[in-house]
Amino acid sequence: MAAKTLTIDGKEISAEEGATILQAAEEHGITMPTLCHLDGVYDVGACRLCLVEVAGTPKLLPACTTRVTEGMDVKTDTERLRKYRRMTLELLFAERNHVCAVCVANGHCELQSLAYSQGMDHVRYEYRFPHWEVDNTHPLFGMDPHRCILCTRCVRACWHIEGAGTLNVSGRSAGSHIITDLNQPWGLADSCTRCGKCVMSCPTGALYYKGSTVSEMERDRSKLEFIVTAREKKQWIA
Amino acid sequence: MDRLKVATVWLGGCAGCHMSFLDLDEFLLELADQIELVYSPVVDMKEYPENVDVCLIEGAVCNEDNLELARKIRARTKVLVAFGDCAVTANVPAIRNQLGLDNAESVLQHAYIEHARHNPGIPKAPGIVPELLARVMPVHEAVEVDYFLPGCPPPASRIKTLMLQVLAGETPKLEGADLKFG
Ligand code: SF4
Numbered sequence: 001m002a003a004k005t006l007t008i009d010g011k012e013i014s015a016e017e018g019a020t021i022l023q024a025a026e027e028h029g030i031t032m033p034t035l036c037h038l039d040g041v042y043d044v045g046a047c048r049l050c051l052v053e054v055a056g057t058p059k060l061l062p063a064c065t066t067r068v069t070e071g072m073d074v075k076t077d078t079e080r081l082r083k084y085r086r087m088t089l090e091l092l093f094a095e096r097n098h099v100c101a102v103c104v105a106n107g108h109c110e111l112q113s114l115a116y117s118q119g120m121d122h123v124r125y126e127y128r129f130p131h132w133e134v135d136n137t138h139p140l141f142g143m144d145p146h147r148c149i150l151c152t153r154c155v156r157a158c159w160h161i162e163g164a165g166t167l168n169v170s171g172r173s174a175g176s177h178i179i180t181d182l183n184q185p186w187g188l189a190d191s192c193t194r195c196g197k198c199v200m201s202c203p204t205g206a207l208y209y210k211g212s213t214v215s216e217m218e219r220d221r222s223k224l225e226f227i228v229t230a231r232e233k234k235q236w237i238a
Numbered sequence: 239m240d241r242l243k244v245a246t247v248w249l250g251g252c253a254g255c256h257m258s259f260l261d262l263d264e265f266l267l268e269l270a271d272q273i274e275l276v277y278s279p280v281v282d283m284k285e286y287p288e289n290v291d292v293c294l295i296e297g298a299v300c301n302e303d304n305l306e307l308a309r310k311i312r313a314r315t316k317v318l319v320a321f322g323d324c325a326v327t328a329n330v331p332a333i334r335n336q337l338g339l340d341n342a343e344s345v346l347q348h349a350y351i352e353h354a355r356h357n358p359g360i361p362k363a364p365g366i367v368p369e370l371l372a373r374v375m376p377v378h379e380a381v382e383v384d385y386f387l388p389g390c391p392p393p394a395s396r397i398k399t400l401m402l403q404v405l406a407g408e409t410p411k412l413e414g415a416d417l418k419f420g
Pocket residue numbers: 097098099100101103104105106107109110111112147204205206420
C-alpha cells in the first residue's frame with residue numbers, strides 16, 4: 001500500500017494509506033485523549049475527544065475517523081482543542097448522573113481519569129439529573145444508564161466481536177440510551193450469550209459484573225484486542 | 239503581618255471533608271501558627287464574621303439555611319473554595335434530584351413516614367427545621383466560587399497542597415490526579 005507523509009505536532013511522519021490520524025499518531029508515539037475508540041473494534045467518532053486541527057480546514061476533525069492524506073498538517077494539542085475537550089467532558093458529566101464517590105468504576109474509569117488529566121476541576125454547565133432505570137435482571141451483568149456516555153463501545157463489541165447483536169442504541173438526542181434486544185430487560189434478552197465482552201469494553205461504570213461494589217470494577221481490555229488479532233491475523237499474541 | 243483569617247463551613251455533606259482536614263495531623267500545628275480560624279464546625283462561633291480571607295465550604299446547597307449561609311459567606315469572604323465533591327458537584331446529596339421536582343416531598347415522606355417506627359410525621363416547625371430546596375445544587379450554582387478542591391473526601395495531602403499555595407499568596411492550582419472526583 002502506498003505511504004503518505006504528513007506532519008503531526010511538527011513531527012514529520014509517514015503512514016499507510018487508509019490509516020486514520022489516530023493510528024498514524026499512535027504508531028509514532030503521539031498520544032491524544034480518546035474515549036469512544038477501543039482497540040479491536042472499528043471507530044465511529046462518537047465522543048469527539050480526539051478532535052484535532054488540520055491546516056486548511058476550519059472544522060475540528062476526529063482523529064479516529066479521519067484518514068491521513070498527503071502533506072496533511074495536524075495539531076493535537078492547542079489552546080482551542082483543550083478548550084473544546086474540557087467542554088465536551090463537562091457536557092458528558094452534566095448529561096447523566098456521575099457520582100464517582102459511590103461508583104463501581106471509581107479509580108478505574110476512563111471518563112474520570114480523562115477529566116482530571118484535562119484539568120476539569122468542576123462542571124460549568126447545569127447538571128440535568130435525568131432519571132433512568134438500572135437494569136439488574138441479567139444473571140451476571142448489570143447496566144446503570146446514569147453513568148453511560150453513549151460511546152457505543154459495548155454495542156460494537158457485542159455486534160462485531162461476539163456477533164450476538166444484543167445491544168443497540170435507541171432514541172434520539174438526550175433520550176438516547178442503550179437497549180438489549182427489543183428493549184426488553186437484559187435478563188430476558190435471548191440473543192445474549194453472556195460472554196461479557198460489553199462489560200470488558202465499557203470505559204465507565206455503566207456496565208459491571210454483578211456483585212461489584214464501589215471501585216471494584218477493573219477490566220482487562222487487552223482480551224478484546226487479543227480475540228480480534230487471533231481471529232483476523234491468526235496470531236495468538238498474549 | 240496579620241494572620242490569614244480562615245473559615246471552614248459544613249453545608250449538606252457528611253463531614254468527611256472536615257475529617258480529612260483533621261487528617262492534616264502535624265501540619266495543623268503549622269497552620270495554627272499562620273492562620274486564625276475564625277469560623278468552623280470545630281470552633282465555637284455562632285455567627286459567620288465579616289472580612290474573612292479564605293473560606294472552605296464543604297457540602298452541597300440542600301436547604302434554605304445552606305443557601306442563606308452560602309450567600310452570607312460570599313458577601314463576607316475574599317476567597318471561596320468549594321471543598322470536596324458535594325460542594326463541587328453536589329455529589330451524593332443531589333441523587334434526590336433524579337426523582338424530579340417534587341423530590342423533597344418524596345424523600346421526606348420516605349424517611350419520616352414510611353420508615354418511622356415512632357410518631358410518623360414530616361417535621362414542619364418553622365424556624366427550626368429548614369425547608370429543603372427543590373433541587374440540590376453545587377456551591378458554584380448558588381454563589382460564585384473562586385477555587386475547587388475535589389475529592390470524596392479530598393485526601394489530606396491535596397488539602398495541604400492547596401493550603402500551602404494559599405499561604406504562599408499564590409493562585410491555588412491543583413493539577414492531574416489532584417483533581418480526581420470520588
Ligand atoms: S462512570 Fe466514571 S465518571 Fe461516572 S461516576 Fe463512575 S467513576 Fe465517575
